[in-house]
Amino acid sequence: MAKAIMIQGAGSNVGKSMLVAGLCRAFRKRGLSVAPFKPQNMSNNAAVTIDGGEIGRAQALQALASGLEPHTDMNPVLLKPETDVGAQVIVQGKRVATMKARDYGKTKSTLLPAVLDSFKRLSSQFDLVVVEGAGSPAEVNLRAGDIANMGFAEAANVPVALIGDIDRGGVIAQLVGTHAVLPDEDRDRIKAFAVNKFRGDTTLFAEGMDVITDRTGWTPLGIVPWFADAWRLPAEDVMDIKGRPGGHVKIAVPRLNRIANFDDLDPLSAEPDVTVEIIEAGRPLPADADLVLIPGSKSTIADLAYLREQGWDIDLYAHVRRGGRVLGICGGYQMLGKAIHDDDGIEGAPARVEGLGLLDVVTEMKPMKRLTISSALHNASGEAVSGYEIHIGVTEGPDRERAWLTLDGRGEGAASADGKVLGCYIHGLFAADGFRAAFLKTLGATATPGYAATVDAALDALAEHMETYLDLDAILRIAENG
The missing domain is CATH 3.40.50.880 (Class I glutamine amidotransferase (GATase) domain)
Structure with a gap:
């Protein structure tokens, strides 16, 4: 079976999807066969897969980073919101139902076998599976029946690295607070942490990293600066398009x-x-x-x-x-x-x-x-x-x-x-x-050729960003030893 590491966030939109894409490309460049995996995603931005299903667009980009065609096993549960209170439920690429959020909350645990089935298939084919969580494990009110974060990590016995977003402020509280509210068994599953989206001199937060390490006991993986070429990658959220450079x-x-x-x-x-x-x-x-x-x-x-x-x-x-x-x-x-x-x-x-x-x-x-x-x-x-x-x-x-x-x-x-x-x-x-x-x-307008090559070059630059600012050797050790 493959080694695996799960990237969870101390909140939503901390940059998990991009980090997973960067890690997939970085480990691929090291010579490993890598696959992305997200147990449950919620997005209407979907991709069609080679096996005739659909998965989240972010997992399709991560597949590209891994040198793979998108496959339904990479995102076995996809929720596609249709109303403010309901969503279409896609399991292993196929629509199975449309449910209200309350009803889905009661039945999501029944989808865990399908999630584990997909994960095991990927694990049997690749050296490393990089798993992306959803939302935050600190939402302990959602822990019962969870398949997106700690519920999956426990069932699949996958170690976790927790990511904080310093761009929003309060990153120490994000990470230490998550440590404080988690039950012991979930807290112990987190082996390491990193801080993402830093702007400026990363050495200025060295003391902050020490505070988080002292309060949690987790291994610090690094401080990741803001990735300037992020706009060159396909957007996960339509709002990400608003800030891109433009012409006449x-x-x-x-x-x-x-x-x-x-x-x-x-x-x-x-x-x-x-x-x-x-x-x-x-x-x-x-x-x-x-x-x-x-x-x-x-x-x-x-x-x-x-x-x-x-x-x-x-x-x-x-x-x-x-x-x-x-x-x-x-x-x-x-x-x-x-x-x-x-x-x-x-x-x-x-x-x-x-x-x-x-x-x-x-x-x-x-x-x-x-x-x-x-x-x-x-x-x-x-x-x-x-x-x-x-x-x-x-x-x-x-x-x-x-x-x-x-x-x-x-x-x-x-x-x-x-x-x-x-x-x-x-x-x-x-x-x-x-x-x-x-x-x-x-x-x-005059077009610039080479769009696919531009995306690929941005993924290479993202991989180099990961190599520079994250301890990838520590991530591999954690993935191997659990």
């Missing part, structure tokens, strides 16, 4: 309430000529936008209503009258049509709703989800694109006769008569350098 061509993206699979934005936001502007609730779509991109949604009908509540439909119609361009992907594509029919109540109560009417198509919601990795051709440029489909619903209508992509010998997507409003189901197509260049040229 503006792409406006309304932040839908249930925005999903927004990795389409990553290659665009990495372009020097492009500014991707995430439009928050209460703000109008900017009148100077060159393109309005309506992204995917976990709840298309509900997010269409949300879009109208914000007045974005009025802004969108004005944008089109000015000759502006519009692109809808997946749920955004469905919204652009004349109507959405959900007679079976797949997204909630049975409903038939009027769409935005910018494409002459109608979507029929169907119970079977399409999950597939897709390769297509951009008809106008002849450039190849590759990506994935992850949707329910079938879209048909006259504007499908102007499909602007060819997939498996058939037309994919739809276009308005003037070609300025486009929609399709394929996510991730902007990662293709040739297509991205052709598309951005129509907006007046």
Whole structure:
């Protein structure tokens, strides 16, 4: 069986996902075969896997860091929020139910066998498994039936390293406080700690590290400075895109309430000529936008209503009258049509709703989800694109006769008569350098080739960051000895 180490956080968003990606790449560069693993994730930003399922996008990036194709065993339980109190439950890549949070809390322990099954398969194939926790183990009110943090670590007998986030302040309290509230058996499972997101001279916190070590008895692994190239990596949260450098061509993206699979934005936001502007609730779509991109949604009908509540439909119609361009992907594509029919109540109560009417198509919601990795051709440029489909619903209508992509010998997507409003189901197509260049040229932007190489170089730089600031030898010893 493989060695394993679990990276848990003293709070949410302490940087666990990026640290795990960096550790996977760093240990791979040392010659080890490595795999990422997250027992339970909650995210609508999913990736389609080679075995026909879906996992969290962060685990797909960690797989890339490990030199692997994403597989459902890397994230056996994925929760995809559909409402404020309920989520779709994906187990080993497949939807099993939609549950309210209270009901899931009562049943999550029944998923532990599937989690351990996936973990054991990975452990039998690789030298090292780097496990990512979720939230914080200090949430002791959630300990009963836990499968995301200490419940998994106990069941799989995996040692833990705890990460604190100094950028938020109070990192000593984060780490020492976690030590204080944990029961003895969980506290003893934590072998080491590290401090993440430090800005400035790390030696200034040397005394703080001593305080944490003295209060907890845990081995200090290091102080990790803020990783300046983090913006070059695919964003786990859409909010991470807001602070990226940008250029003169503006792409406006309304932040839908249930925005999903927004990795389409990553290659665009990495372009020097492009500014991707995430439009928050209460703000109008900017009148100077060159393109309005309506992204995917976990709840298309509900997010269409949300879009109208914000007045974005009025802004969108004005944008089109000015000759502006519009692109809808997946749920955004469905919204652009004349109507959405959900007679079976797949997204909630049975409903038939009027769409935005910018494409002459109608979507029929169907119970079977399409999950597939897709390769297509951009008809106008002849450039190849590759990506994935992850949707329910079938879209048909006259504007499908102007499909602007060819997939498996058939037309994919739809276009308005003037070609300025486009929609399709394929996510991730902007990662293709040739297509991205052709598309951005129509907006007046020049594309920079080598997006995939840029991401890979950023992962290499992240691995070097880990080697410089973390004691990787200590991590391996802990993984080996438990």
